[in-house]
Amino acid sequence: MEFVQIIFYLFSFILVAAAISSVYIKNTVFSVLSLILAFVSAASLFILIGAEFIAMLLIVVYVGAIAVLFLFVVMMLNIDIPKVKRINRKYLPIFGLFSIILLAEILLIIKFSFSNQITSHNNIQLPLSSEIITIKLAGLVLYTKYLVAFQVTGMILFVAMIGAIVLADKNVTKNLKKQNIFDQVNRNKKDSIEIVKVKNNEGLDV
């Protein structure tokens, strides 16, 4: 087994271990931190294979923005960890069995479909040759053939930004109706019911 294969198995082992630990650990901060480890090891796998544009994008955007946003929210909300319950323990073997069956199906499909050499039938945009660096290739394709998709992605981000600001704005959420439990429970008879004698054929002014 060559050195590169050892490196690949090492990084993919770290990736799978970080993914499992981010799902199974109850402490939310550790869960987000192991998600960050999963992203960084996926980025190192991409660098190993030669796609350094996506690797740097993953680190800057996913780890640097999205995972940090998760950490902000987790630290701000101050979640009481024992109160976060799991699903009922007797359902765990059934879900484990479903997961293993799904994984076995996907692996069988992979094994049975690679009998031929894989080729790309259409849409060969540009070859990843070693004279041109990857980001220049990305620019050559992105700003010419996929310009509309690029602009629409910018609009998606803009709409998401508007949505997040509107949701978190205090001026908008100030007029929300909430429940005040103590006021509800401490209601007396004298400020909720009034007994009025109604005369015959006359109504009542509320």
Added chain:
Amino acid sequence: MSYINIISIENFIILSAIIFVIGLSGIFINRKSIISILISIELLILSININFVAFSVYLNDMVGQIFTLFTIAVAGAEAAIGLAILIIYFKNKSSISVDSSSEIKG
């Protein structure tokens, strides 16, 4: 320099399948905690990105990496909105457990 002559593409596809199933089982198991569901969705999107980039490198085609760019942007937008909704929910309920959010208290 890329080592695509030494590592075959099947390794990357199997890895992507394993992470996809881990993210999916994370959604089953952590159904009552919204942050864990958001983290499992990020793991699903990571597995799909690994798949796209692996095919892009092995087929000498740049389109896979361009689509990964779009997927990362959409995943970021969705994570931001999901967390904003989570903050509003938590302000009203004082608990993120979707099970114990009953309105009758006291």
